[in-house]
Amino acid sequence: MGSVLISFNWNFHRDTLSAELGQAMSRGNPRTMGKKKTRVLALTVVFVLAHLCFRSYLSAAQGPDAGVNHGKGEPTLTRVRIQVRGLVSPRAAQNIFIRLDKQKGVRAFKCDLGANIITVDFQPYQQVSKADAERVIRSAGWTPGTIEIERVSVRKALSDEAGRYWYVLPQLEGASGLKRWLVINFGLWTIYKDLNVDVPDSNSGAPVQGANKAHD
Amino acid sequence: MAHDVPSRTSLLARRCVKLQKLLAAFAVVPIVVLAAVRPGRGAPITFVTALPVAQDQLVWRNYFNPGYKGDDPTSADRDLWNLLYNPVFAWGPSADLAIFASLTPQYSFLSENTPQGRISQSAGGLGDSLIFARYTAYSKDWLGKTLRIDPLAGVYLPTGWYNKSDIYGRLPQYMQGGSGSVDPYFGLTTMYKTQLEEFDWDITYRYNPAASSGYQLGNSFHTDFAYYRRVVPWILPDQGLDNQIWVGLETNLIRDGTNRVGGMNDPATGGLVWYLDPGIFYATPFWTTGMAIQVPVIQNLNGPDRLYGSFRLFLYFEYYFMMPSLPKWAQF
Numbered sequence: 001m002g003s004v005l006i007s008f009n010w011n012f013h014r015d016t017l018s019a020e021l022g023q024a025m026s027r028g029n030p031r032t033m034g035k036k037k038t039r040v041l042a043l044t045v046v047f048v049l050a051h052l053c054f055r056s057y058l059s060a061a062q063g064p065d066a067g068v069n070h071g072k073g074e075p076t077l078t079r080v081r082i083q084v085r086g087l088v089s090p091r092a093a094q095n096i097f098i099r100l101d102k103q104k105g106v107r108a109f110k111c112d113l114g115a116n117i118i119t120v121d122f123q124p125y126q127q128v129s130k131a132d133a134e135r136v137i138r139s140a141g142w143t144p145g146t147i148e149i150e151r152v153s154v155r156k157a158l159s160d161e162a163g164r165y166w167y168v169l170p171q172l173e174g175a176s177g178l179k180r181w182l183v184i185n186f187g188l189w190t191i192y193k194d195l196n197v198d199v200p201d202s203n204s205g206a207p208v209q210g211a212n213k214a215h216d
Numbered sequence: 217m218a219h220d221v222p223s224r225t226s227l228l229a230r231r232c233v234k235l236q237k238l239l240a241a242f243a244v245v246p247i248v249v250l251a252a253v254r255p256g257r258g259a260p261i262t263f264v265t266a267l268p269v270a271q272d273q274l275v276w277r278n279y280f281n282p283g284y285k286g287d288d289p290t291s292a293d294r295d296l297w298n299l300l301y302n303p304v305f306a307w308g309p310s311a312d313l314a315i316f317a318s319l320t321p322q323y324s325f326l327s328e329n330t331p332q333g334r335i336s337q338s339a340g341g342l343g344d345s346l347i348f349a350r351y352t353a354y355s356k357d358w359l360g361k362t363l364r365i366d367p368l369a370g371v372y373l374p375t376g377w378y379n380k381s382d383i384y385g386r387l388p389q390y391m392q393g394g395s396g397s398v399d400p401y402f403g404l405t406t407m408y409k410t411q412l413e414e415f416d417w418d419i420t421y422r423y424n425p426a427a428s429s430g431y432q433l434g435n436s437f438h439t440d441f442a443y444y445r446r447v448v449p450w451i452l453p454d455q456g457l458d459n460q461i462w463v464g465l466e467t468n469l470i471r472d473g474t475n476r477v478g479g480m481n482d483p484a485t486g487g488l489v490w491y492l493d494p495g496i497f498y499a500t501p502f503w504t505t506g507m508a509i510q511v512p513v514i515q516n517l518n519g520p521d522r523l524y525g526s527f528r529l530f531l532y533f534e535y536y537f538m539m540p541s542l543p544k545w546a547q548f
Contacts, residue, residue: 086357088409090501091536093457095270097501098538102272111501113411114454116359139271139311143357165456177540185537 076151077107077124080133083145087116095140101169101184103136108161108168116145121157261495261508261530262466263440264316265350265368266407266416269308274537277304283510283528285390290521294328296390300343309542311352316368318346320376324391330384337384343376343393348401360411365404368420372399378427390523396427403438411452414462416442426476434473434486442466444495459500466493466508474518484519493530504534 087093093111096118100106105126110119118137122128130147137144161168172180264277281300288294302320309315320343327336348370356363376394380387403420419439426432444464446452467490474486490513497506510528517524541547 083359085359086355086362088360088362088411088414090457090460090499091504092268092362094501094536095268095273098270098273098536101538102541111457112455113457114452141268141270141308141311141352141355142362145359181538181540 075124075154077154077157078122078126078128079150079152079157080120080122080128081148081150082118082120082133082137083147084116084118084137084142085145086142087111087113087118089113092142093118096137096142097167099136099140102139103132106169107171108157108166110160110163110166112165121152121161124154261442261497261506261532262468262493262510263405263416263418263442264304264306265366265403265405265418265420266364267306267314268364268407269306269314271308271311272539272541273308274539275304275306275534276537277306277532277534278302279304280531281528283525285523285525287524287526289524292328292330292521294326294523296523297325299323302343307539310547313352314350316346316348316350316370320344320346320393322393326388326391335384337382337387337391339377339380339382339387339391339393341377341380341393344372344395344399345375346370346372346401350405362407362409364407366406367402367404369400369402372401372422374398374427395424395433396431397425399424412446414442414444414464416440430478432476434475436473437471438468440466440468442495444497457501459498461496461498463496464494466495467491468493468510484521487517487522488514489516489525490514495530502536505532507531 084096087096090113093113096111097109100109100120105123105128106120107123108121111117112119120133128149130149133147133149134144160166170183172183175183264275267275267277269275279300279302281298281302283298283300285296285298286294300320300322302318302322304316304318306314306316321341322343323338323340325336325338327334348368350366350368352364352366354363354365372395374394374396376392378392378394378396380392400423401420403418405418406416408415417440420437422436422438424433424435442464443466444462446460446462448461449458470489470491472486472488475482491510492513493508493510495506495508497504508530510530512525512527515524
């Protein structure tokens with residue numbers, strides 16, 4: 001599509017240039033003819049550059065981290081599975097929960113104490129690295145083991161998160177600091193379980209507020 | 217006849233000496249009482265030094281500690297009830313550093329026989345406050361196991377009263393809430409915990425410098441040990457994070473030095489006490505509650521007229537809060 005657009009631009013440029021040249025020659029003023037030519041060339045360069053920028057933006061938005069799986073046409077999100085050394089009690093798991101709330105884009109998590117595994121689902125738009133996961137575990141006071149990062153469909157994630165052991169973080173971006181503190185600290189996790197999940201539209205990749213309601 | 221009617225000065229001096237002896241005789245008791253609730257203790261219920269504290273986390277633990285001392289070898293037949301309701305806060309500015317603060321609001325009620333009949337005395341207010349920092353010097357984590365060794369250091373601040381009196385005169389020292397001095401405090405705590413069992417041990421030392429009144433409590437040495445085992449769920453499921461019940465036994469060994477009055481050691485103070493504390497607690501990811509009962513096994517106290525402890529109950533509730541992060545420039 002890009003090459004088509006470029007050739008179209010080129011044709012546009014060439015046609016415009018010919019028209020401008022024709023007009024200038026018909027007026028018989030060589031100075032005017034030179035100015036118009038420069039203006040047309042400048043416009044063409046700007047147009048081509050703008051097109052290239054737009055194309056690179058499109059390709060980035062359609063990449064594997066954009067939340068859209070084009071192969072299946074299904075929106076996805078990042079799921080991180082972290083093996084934690086030192087995870088010995090509910091108290092130890094809470095230390096990690098505290099740190100997860102500080103991490104950007106976390107929407108839900110689960111602790112499997114017997115298996116020493118913390119599973120974290122991020123918002124579809126959120127990119128995450130192994131270094132991020134390691135930092136969370138270390139700042140909680142424990143040692144990270146194996147870390148697996150995978151893409152799962154939003155539909156599957158929502159189905160999993162409806163399970164008993166998941167904690168879904170309230171989405172409080174616009175809330176005041178006090179409200180956020182109260183909500184986080186006084187056990188309102190589950191009340192917000194089904195609210196405000198940003199699920200990307202499978203066609204455009206744009207987040208759709210509360211789209212998970214449709215899955216319930 | 218002159219010796220039958222003592223002069224006013226000598227009477228006052230004798231009263232002072234008697235008062236000093238009384239103070240000295242009972243001086244060790246408030247240390248024991250304070251020690252029973254201070255955080256530097258060696259068990260999960262009676263201590264918080266081994267609590268894991270995450271970065272930007274605030275742990276609030278509140279105790280409710282009624283205690284009774286009724287084993288009095290003298291004819292005074294003293295009965296002392298002491299209630300402490302002390303909050304402990306632990307905050308983690310970083311993953312390795314934790315700052316602890318403990319306040320000791322308390323109330324004491326004493327009844328005893330006197331030549332005027334049986335009397336009651338009471339006192340209430342804030343005792344000495346403890347602030348200390350703990351740093352994780354060594355830690356090793358395995359799958360389902362963790363080991364931590366943390367030195368700690370801090371001070372007891374003289375926020376408690378130490379010269380309170382009522383219509384009967386100055387209250388005995390074990391009803392005074394503070395030492396009257398800034399007391400350095402340091403120690404070492406170790407925790408080894410698995411998903412099934414927990415072992416905690418600590419050793420702490422409190423140095424008591426002379427108070428402004430010229431009275432100096434004996435220094436205090438503690439070592440404590442705790443063992444707990446998870447009983448519910450008996451077999452840990454692979455999935456999820458269930459609430460748990462743990463039961464166990466704690467033990468506390470306390471050695472108090474003799475007090476000094478006017479630069480002289482008082483041999484009727486200080487002593488050795490060893491306690492056993494069976495306990496149970498219920499743990500969820502967001503709060504914990506539990507109880508233990510502290511029973512003395514050995515009370516080797518100096519002096520003939522000491523009041524011996526009977527029991528102390530520990531009830532506590534603990535909650536975990538997320539706190540805002542420090543600004544970047546203040547993080548370390």
